[in-house]
Amino acid sequence: MDLDRDKLLWIYRRMRQIREFENRLHEDFAAGLIPGFVHLYAGEEAIAVGVCAHLDDDDFITSTHRGHGHCIAKGVEINGMMAEIRGKASGCCKGKGGSMHIADVDRGMLGANGIVGGGPPLACGAGLSGRIRGSRQATACFFGDGGSNQGTTAESLNLAAVWKLPVVFICENNRYAETTSTDYSIGGPDIAGRGTAFGMPGIVVDGQDVFAVYEAAGEAFRRARDGEGPTLLECQTYRYFGHFEGDEIKYRTRDEEAHYRERDCLENFRSVVLDGELLEAEELDAIDREAETAIVDAVAFAESSPLPDPAECLNDVYVAY
Amino acid sequence: MAERELTYRGAINEALRLEMRRDESVFIMGEDIAGAPGRDDPEMVDAWGGVLKVTEGLINEFGPERVRDTPITESAFIGAGVGAAATGMRPVVELMFIGFMGVTLDQIINQAAKMRYMFGGKAKIPLVIRTTIGAGFRAAAQHSDATYSTFVHFPGLKVVAPATPYDAKGLLISAIRDDDPVIFCENKVLYDTTGPVPEEDYTVPLGPAGHPRDGADVTIVAISRMVSISLEAADRLAADGIEADVVDLRCLSPWDEDAIIGSIEKTGRLVVVDEDNPRCSMASDVAALAASRALGYLDAPVQMITAPHTPVPFSPPLEDYYVPKADAIVEAVRAIT
Amino acid sequence: MPLIGIIPNPSSGKDIRRLVVDADGIDNQHKAKIVRRVLRGIAATADVAATTVAVMPEMADIRRRALDGLELPFPVDVLDTPCHGLAEDSLAAARALADRGAAAIVVLGGDGTHRMVAKGSRDVPLVPISTGTNNVWPRRNEGTLAGMAAALVADVRVPLEVACRQTPRLDVLRDGQPIDLALVDVAACDIPVPGARAIWDVTRIHQLVLSMAQPGVLGLSAIGGSLPPPPGGDRRGLALEIGPGGQEVMAPIAPGLVVPVAIRNVRWLEPDETVSITFRPGTLALDGERETAIGSNDDLAIRLNKNGPTMVDVDRTLELAADSGEFIMPCRSPA
Numbered sequence: 001m002d003l004d005r006d007k008l009l010w011i012y013r014r015m016r017q018i019r020e021f022e023n024r025l026h027e028d029f030a031a032g033l034i035p036g037f038v039h040l041y042a043g044e045e046a047i048a049v050g051v052c053a054h055l056d057d058d059d060f061i062t063s064t065h066r067g068h069g070h071c072i073a074k075g076v077e078i079n080g081m082m083a084e085i086r087g088k089a090s091g092c093c094k095g096k097g098g099s100m101h102i103a104d105v106d107r108g109m110l111g112a113n114g115i116v117g118g119g120p121p122l123a124c125g126a127g128l129s130g131r132i133r134g135s136r137q138a139t140a141c142f143f144g145d146g147g148s149n150q151g152t153t154a155e156s157l158n159l160a161a162v163w164k165l166p167v168v169f170i171c172e173n174n175r176y177a178e179t180t181s182t183d184y185s186i187g188g189p190d191i192a193g194r195g196t197a198f199g200m201p202g203i204v205v206d207g208q209d210v211f212a213v214y215e216a217a218g219e220a221f222r223r224a225r226d227g228e229g230p231t232l233l234e235c236q237t238y239r240y241f242g243h244f245e246g247d248e249i250k251y252r253t254r255d256e257e258a259h260y261r262e263r264d265c266l267e268n269f270r271s272v273v274l275d276g277e278l279l280e281a282e283e284l285d286a287i288d289r290e291a292e293t294a295i296v297d298a299v300a301f302a303e304s305s306p307l308p309d310p311a312e313c314l315n316d317v318y319v320a321y
Numbered sequence: 322m323a324e325r326e327l328t329y330r331g332a333i334n335e336a337l338r339l340e341m342r343r344d345e346s347v348f349i350m351g352e353d354i355a356g357a358p359g360r361d362d363p364e365m366v367d368a369w370g371g372v373l374k375v376t377e378g379l380i381n382e383f384g385p386e387r388v389r390d391t392p393i394t395e396s397a398f399i400g401a402g403v404g405a406a407a408t409g410m411r412p413v414v415e416l417m418f419i420g421f422m423g424v425t426l427d428q429i430i431n432q433a434a435k436m437r438y439m440f441g442g443k444a445k446i447p448l449v450i451r452t453t454i455g456a457g458f459r460a461a462a463q464h465s466d467a468t469y470s471t472f473v474h475f476p477g478l479k480v481v482a483p484a485t486p487y488d489a490k491g492l493l494i495s496a497i498r499d500d501d502p503v504i505f506c507e508n509k510v511l512y513d514t515t516g517p518v519p520e521e522d523y524t525v526p527l528g529p530a531g532h533p534r535d536g537a538d539v540t541i542v543a544i545s546r547m548v549s550i551s552l553e554a555a556d557r558l559a560a561d562g563i564e565a566d567v568v569d570l571r572c573l574s575p576w577d578e579d580a581i582i583g584s585i586e587k588t589g590r591l592v593v594v595d596e597d598n599p600r601c602s603m604a605s606d607v608a609a610l611a612a613s614r615a616l617g618y619l620d621a622p623v624q625m626i627t628a629p630h631t632p633v634p635f636s637p638p639l640e641d642y643y644v645p646k647a648d649a650i651v652e653a654v655r656a657i658t
Numbered sequence: 659m660p661l662i663g664i665i666p667n668p669s670s671g672k673d674i675r676r677l678v679v680d681a682d683g684i685d686n687q688h689k690a691k692i693v694r695r696v697l698r699g700i701a702a703t704a705d706v707a708a709t710t711v712a713v714m715p716e717m718a719d720i721r722r723r724a725l726d727g728l729e730l731p732f733p734v735d736v737l738d739t740p741c742h743g744l745a746e747d748s749l750a751a752a753r754a755l756a757d758r759g760a761a762a763i764v765v766l767g768g769d770g771t772h773r774m775v776a777k778g779s780r781d782v783p784l785v786p787i788s789t790g791t792n793n794v795w796p797r798r799n800e801g802t803l804a805g806m807a808a809a810l811v812a813d814v815r816v817p818l819e820v821a822c823r824q825t826p827r828l829d830v831l832r833d834g835q836p837i838d839l840a841l842v843d844v845a846a847c848d849i850p851v852p853g854a855r856a857i858w859d860v861t862r863i864h865q866l867v868l869s870m871a872q873p874g875v876l877g878l879s880a881i882g883g884s885l886p887p888p889p890g891g892d893r894r895g896l897a898l899e900i901g902p903g904g905q906e907v908m909a910p911i912a913p914g915l916v917v918p919v920a921i922r923n924v925r926w927l928e929p930d931e932t933v934s935i936t937f938r939p940g941t942l943a944l945d946g947e948r949e950t951a952i953g954s955n956d957d958l959a960i961r962l963n964k965n966g967p968t969m970v971d972v973d974r975t976l977e978l979a980a981d982s983g984e985f986i987m988p989c990r991s992p993a
Contacts, residue, residue: 093441121400316442
């Protein structure tokens with residue numbers, strides 16, 4: 001594995017943007033500024049960024065209800081995202097999707113998805129699409145430990161293996177599906193092992209370590225693009241906030257949360273690149289400031305944007321009807 | 322246009338063939354649409370050509386990449402159709418029987434139907450799901466439904482149910498070229514019926530109703546196989562001097578409200594004939610349309626001739642009882658004229 | 659009252675080498691079955707009235723799965739140690755077992771797991787069961803037999819000095835002070851970060867220090883194992899400079915990966931001999947896993963230490979027990 005300076009800076013910038021974005025939403029939700037359900041990705045940044053670092057605009061991802069991180073990592077504009085989450089006309093989905101359905105098909109982001117297990121079949125289709133065209137496009141399919149138990153996920157793992165589709169399945173195992181821990185919900189004690197069961201390599205990756213994710217995803221996408229078929233990466237991680245904003249988080253201990261915050265992916269990145277003499281602290285500090293400014297700007301953009309005209313409700317159901 | 326008789330099955334096969342020739346982004350997939358996938362033995366290729374042989378021969382022209390046999394995994398391959406459609410292809414996916422929609426409904430109603438809207442109009446899903454409907458094969462409750470109304474309920478989907486070989490070809494070509502997801506319902510009892518079908522490609526637009534019979538005394542709105550049964554009833558009524566105006570509701574969503582209203586304006590009487598179960602159905606929807614937009618023209622209560630509110634039974638006399646018949650239509654018309 | 663520990667590493671056998679070489683995945687259900695067999699082996703062999711078993715807590719809850727429906731004549735406790743899904747969990751469990759005076763620890767893992775256990779187990783005999791990718795240190799012991807051997811050792815029903823043997827280790831020294839250890843190999847490589855940890859590309863390795871150089875094993879130590887022994891001497895520790903300019907050997911360095919390796923220089927090591935890490939910058943890999951950065955000003959060295967962890971030889975233990983009639987029914991039970 002090799003990482004040039006530009007890639008390292010890109011990785012840190014995207015992770016920091018996601019963290020700032022989510023922390024700001026956490027505050028703004030508590031202040032009553034955000035309608036609806038919001039599921040925050042803070043804590044899991046290393047996964048989205050370590051995976052999307054291998055993708056171009058013409059590659060695809062499918063996402064989950066916890067999709068902001070995937071969107072930012074794939075290059076969706078944060079102003080449009082923030083406006084969307086505020087329900088504004090300038091939102092990337094004109095205020096019709098909200099947090100759970102942010103998408104940017106032109107950048108290969110096939111949508112956050114409110115249905116647990118909704119994405120994997122779509123990912124098979126995106127993979128199939130590139131395959132039939134004979135391109136080297138690849139697809140990343142994000143799902144969670146909850147999604148791992150849906151039949152659609154099992155079916156998609158099988159179909160992708162049968163057709164050797166260029167899809168990388170990334171299970172973000174953050175240990176809780178809503179309130180339900182994986183101790184309770186995972187019958188066989190392995191999610192990675194399900195890959196093997198369906199005929200593809202399944203491995204466990206430290207989802208708090210962006211370098212571990214980057215390296216594993218790099219090999220998985222190489223396999224995908226070379227026609228060697230799909231891979232399942234079980235990235236073990238943790239969400240810092242509740243299932244959704246407003247969740248009192250009565251189902252896990254504060255000690256456990258503190259432990260994961262000690263293994264924060266941004267802090268881990270800093271210590272690795274500084275110990276390894278790969279980047280300077282000042283460069284990282286500058287990115288921190290830049291990310292803070294970008295989020296302040298995104299909020300200002302969202303707040304100054306108009307609400308949609310109510311009649312806009314009627315548009316965009318069909319291309320033509 | 323060169324025209325010859327073709328079966329409903331052959332018309333659909335021809336539409337697929339022409340569209341796959343015309344557009345490389347069109348591909349088809351489904352369970353056993355060729356058969357014996359993965360076998361090298363040339364004798365085994367196209368072992369089935371589709372469970373009812375609708376896709377027979379296509380694999381020989383287009384190969385297994387574009388005529389793609391799937392495992393029995395409806396959620397995954399219907400969803401893969403949605404994903405492929407969202408990323409630049411025009412998949413035509415076969416759901417063997419409409420009863421199997423229960424296995425895969427999420428991918429149709431939450432993904433295919435809603436993506437464009439949820440994404441603010443920035444996605445298009447040019448997907449066709451071909452499926453079979455209809456009782457008459459002694460195939461019992463899970464392989465015989467005509468539950469297209471389920472899909473009509475969901476905004477974002479288009480639903481089509483051709484009654485003739487001509488419409489089957491023209492509507493399928495339109496459906497494939499359409500940029501929205503279309504559920505294309507083929508009545509399996511009609512597969513062997515024949516009719517004139519031009520050899521060239523042509524389209525029948527999604528929306529307008531067909532108008533196979535003109536009459537001034539009663540409007541009969543019929544769907545799919547019920548069109549021919551309604552025409553049979555109309556012939557018998559004509560012998561008694563009652564002229565039925567038969568509307569073929571070949572497009573269920575979008576649908577042709579004006580054709581229905583216009584006919585009611587002309588006749589003052591409405592009978593709806595639908596092979597689906599009666600509650601929350603196309604029949605009740607047409608009746609509601611008449612009540613809300615044409616009540617002033619109606620001289621008599623709307624009559625709904627539908628299957629009973631039961632699953633489709635197996636035993637021949639039970640199944641025969643289930644399917645609406647010309648007798649019932651004639652009786653209903655006589656009751657209001 | 660003998661205490662037998664069990665440390666099943668839920669993460670062993672699941673790393674990136676399933677993608678880059680032909681390693682297979684080791685399922686945790688498989689590990690649960692092994693632990694169940696270990697427990698049955700202990701139950702059939704130990705002085706059950708006096709025995710306690712304690713298992714490391716871990717995220718896959720292998721203990722619960724192993725115990726499912728199993729009635730045992732002794733308690734199977736869960737250690738009160740961290741359960742974070744990290745390698746450090748194994749270290750903490752080993753340390754806790756050593757603190758409680760454990761008589762033996764059954765370990766399920768590969769070289770990496772055994773290394774972490776050895777960092778905390780002090781002189782407690784380890785009964786290794788290989789469930790890793792590279793398994794140089796842990797042998798391919800069967801669970802039932804490993805459980806029986808653990809019980810025989812715990813009850814001191816075999817002569818421990820024959821049943822067990824001390825293995826060497828490699829101390830990692832920074833500024834002359836030990837900071838870490840490896841059981842089998844230390845590699846200095848030019849991969850800039852630990853990342854996915856495993857090493858499978860020998861061209862990235864520049865220095866390699868081995869505590870043992872046996873043929874017939876898989877991993878970086880196989881590079882040493884592919885060399886003839888020193889003239890008139892035993893196979894022992896070895897320091898290699900990797901790179902062109904010397905000889906080339908074929909070595910099985912990972913599952914399915916038998917590659918030529920260029921060796922510039924070979925130096926056989928005596929106990930307590932120290933090798934300076936001169937390659938920099940890069941990372942230091944311990945037992946095949948990239949661990950720490952080698953900074954441009956770091957003074958790092960590796961010392962061969964003959965006082966490594968004690969390994970129970972399962973075959974030898976069972977042979978000794980059979981020789982002394984331990985398995986004649988009714989089973990002899992120590993007073």
